[in-house]
Amino acid sequence: MIDHKKVLEIIEKIAEKIHENRQFLTDLDAAIGDGDHGINLDRGFQAVVEKLPTIKDKDIGSILKTVGMTLVSTVGGASGPLYGTAFMKAGAVMSGKMELNGSDILTIFEEAIKGIQVRGKANRGEKTMLDAIEPAYEALRRELEKGSTLKDALSQAENAAKEGVEYTKTIIATKGRASYLGERSIGHQDPGATSSMLIFTVLKESCEE
């Protein structure tokens, strides 16, 4: 069970993780994009951290919506509307909840993925964040349906996200800025897929404790 305090804690840890990986994500984006992914997300999540005290007693739905709106209004670029929409859509279906069970977590990711797809019009295999998020979600669902613990399920989800990131190295980008590189995008991992993977790492780590 994850209560709203835990959600706040996880969000804070995501912000930390992104901050630590600011340069790494930026360098990945420099190779096939415009070199700002880490800078953008870090700016956004730092703004989120500043907002957290104002929502510390709120329900999880409100928390996620606030995170989403903050990301939308501070990140910019492609990843801002996408991550922002993902959090906002997830928040919309968690309205009023003060804690989450396994099935809530699946719902969150289903909504997040739908939001990203509607906003960005991309599908899996186009070398985007979806190539990490979708397999991670599928692993999570599979494990939870099998009866694995949340801890194990998140660990499998992280693995799937990592594999997804590896997979992005092998394909041509057909969405986002990297698509302008054509063949030249092969061999590089997608920055957005990488930041998504990092979020799953935080989720896993937070449920290990």
Added chain:
Amino acid sequence: MIDHKKVLEIIEKIAEKIHENRQFLTDLDAAIGDGDHGINLDRGFQAVVEKLPTIKDKDIGSILKTVGMTLVSTVGGASGPLYGTAFMKAGAVMSGKMELNGSDILTIFEEAIKGIQVRGKANRGEKTMLDAIEPAYEALRRELEKGSTLKDALSQAENAAKEGVEYTKTIIATKGRASYLGERSIGHQDPGATSSMLIFTVLKESCEE
């Protein structure tokens, strides 16, 4: 005795010498000026060489005037009007002559120096071409008055020009572009003094043969 054919030959050799030292003079100018002295003079003397066939039967006065006018209209910068005026003034007093004796050569340099001074309003000690030309001229006059051969006199003149160039390293520029550097011009030899010295080297070498 230097006849008009020899004059033409000397001018051609000056052009060669400048061409060989194009980069050297340019580098000297880059240190305390704008890095174009070698480029400027080379452009000018190449134009002179192209003109030579049209004046090959002319008197020495006409030859020198043509050289001067060609320099004025092709070199530009500070050195163009100065060297150009020097040759033009020298040409004016050698009108009609088909050969030069020692006293003619002294006259040539007297006129050249006067021309440079009137045009550029500089005096010796300001870190300009005059710091090579004036001592060289004085050495030449001293030696010729002593009865030395033209060959020996030109050799002494070249030495004096070289010393003049060395001297320019020790002083602050107060004329020309190097004057903007103030103290910073100390330690560098003046490019214009250096090109003047090279002309004396050619004179010496031409009379050795």
Added chain:
Amino acid sequence: MKKLINKPENVEKEMLEGIVKAHGEYVKKLPGFNVLVRAKKKENKVALVSGGGSGHEPAHGGFVGEGMLDGAVAGAVFTSPTPDQVFEAIKAVDGGQGVLLIIKNYTGDVMNFEMAAEMAEMEGIKVEKVIVNDDVAVEGSLYTTGRRGVAGTIFVHKIAGALAEKGATLEEVKAVAEKVIANVRTMGMALTPCTVPAAGKPGFELSEHEMEMGIGIHGEPGTHREALVEADKIVDHMMTKILGDMDLKAKDEVAVMVNGFGGTPLMELYIVNNHVYDVLNEKGIKIYRTFVGNYMTSIEMAGCSVTVLKLDEETKELLDAKANTIAFRV
């Protein structure tokens, strides 16, 4: 990184303030937002809003004014502005006749401007959008993001802006913007990369003898790398790409823009134009107007793009109409 800046995180703000302090007769800044609008709002006309990341100066704030844009939104350097910023611009410039968003085709720009349009529509403001995709370096395809929007965008600002200034409807202004988009093509190349202040180091590296072809305007690598050759050969290559994607015949009339990316001196841009002119001239294509300068830049990148716009009577007249902005005057 050698730049005349203070803190990297303040470049956008200080720059916009510097613009307003220099050109208060042209533009003002919306307090609290990185948005420049006309110093004197003109009511009762269709309003034009464009923008994108910062780092493209004079785009886009330099094109705000009579006969061109009504508002320009500036994101962080090379990062699309967020929807709330764009929304604020839309609200500020709307004069009751609707607002046209001129968006360069980048996933981020498109999504952020679309979200802003949704917000504006919820407030009852009529919003239309056009997406500029003039970059022939990128092969367009149904299955990809499509072509980028680059310097050709300025012709969209100019021509749609001129029509809006005359009092045309939102539909008419949108239609002429679409016409420009259908007829404009651009190709770019770079001699050096550029450095995003917050990143502190260049986006890519190039040796002394290489150039990057098919470059966009965000310091990203281009489509491929080549040995640096002389200007005329580079122009030949770019013109082949551009003209290969246009349907131009002898006697057709075009406008040309030779656009510097920020670090290339005018000397070189004019040398480029010298040959662009000859290539078009030789094909009998008539150059109606030429613009040479830094219009859509990538911070301090050295390099340039060439844009060709096929004109007709309507667009010629609108191109000639008065424009009085900081960076573009006709």
Added chain:
Amino acid sequence: MKKLINKPENVEKEMLEGIVKAHGEYVKKLPGFNVLVRAKKKENKVALVSGGGSGHEPAHGGFVGEGMLDGAVAGAVFTSPTPDQVFEAIKAVDGGQGVLLIIKNYTGDVMNFEMAAEMAEMEGIKVEKVIVNDDVAVEGSLYTTGRRGVAGTIFVHKIAGALAEKGATLEEVKAVAEKVIANVRTMGMALTPCTVPAAGKPGFELSEHEMEMGIGIHGEPGTHREALVEADKIVDHMMTKILGDMDLKAKDEVAVMVNGFGGTPLMELYIVNNHVYDVLNEKGIKIYRTFVGNYMTSIEMAGCSVTVLKLDEETKELLDAKANTIAFRV
């Protein structure tokens, strides 16, 4: 050397042809000479001629046109043009009312323009000259060449050009040019050197953390080298030098020019202007007009100069008068 050029020896010619091909409505080239004159000669007015080495684009050809220059002479890169070129310009623009030569104070420029003036006078053309020396980096002295002429020259072109356009006499035009010269001061700095095409390598070298202060406009080293600091501190230093040499009190009115040397993006120039404004504002000095951009460049050098011109009623009015040239429009 990474440049968009063909052969280094052809840059001046190809550039001038590129300018004429782009802006034939503004300028034409005198056949066989590197001289640009107005496309339509205006007779019966005092004519203004300026110029210098190439590499300062848009100076000087970009300022030829209504309300500014009548002719601009372009030497080889950073090399004063030769007297015959200047003479040709004088002959071409003279409209019977005499010609004013606007010379930047460099030994070469002064001597070459003077020789041209002598040639013109021998042909019976009335010629006057003014020598611009606005650079406060260099301490003026009777015993040296004196100060350099740099970006302040453009205010001389503008203001003297406006008076000439109104039909004033040669003496009057010269007098107002002298007034501008007496009241204008500039200071410059560089982040990078520049490369003369024919030389093929930079004029000096600077490490990643150094800047060159008191730089001129010919790629020559400045008065001294310092550690690179933030933009506001650099501006403080430059403004102290400039204002220390001017007699400005609260309520005085000035024009400001933040001039880029070619490789510095507008983003940085506006950040510089942001603080220039604040420094003047704090002293109660009123900024009447500000110009920000690449006006008097050193090829692709990164860096900028700041120019302050003290105005009075006459110069304010002339600064506001119409100017319609390629690179300067009011």
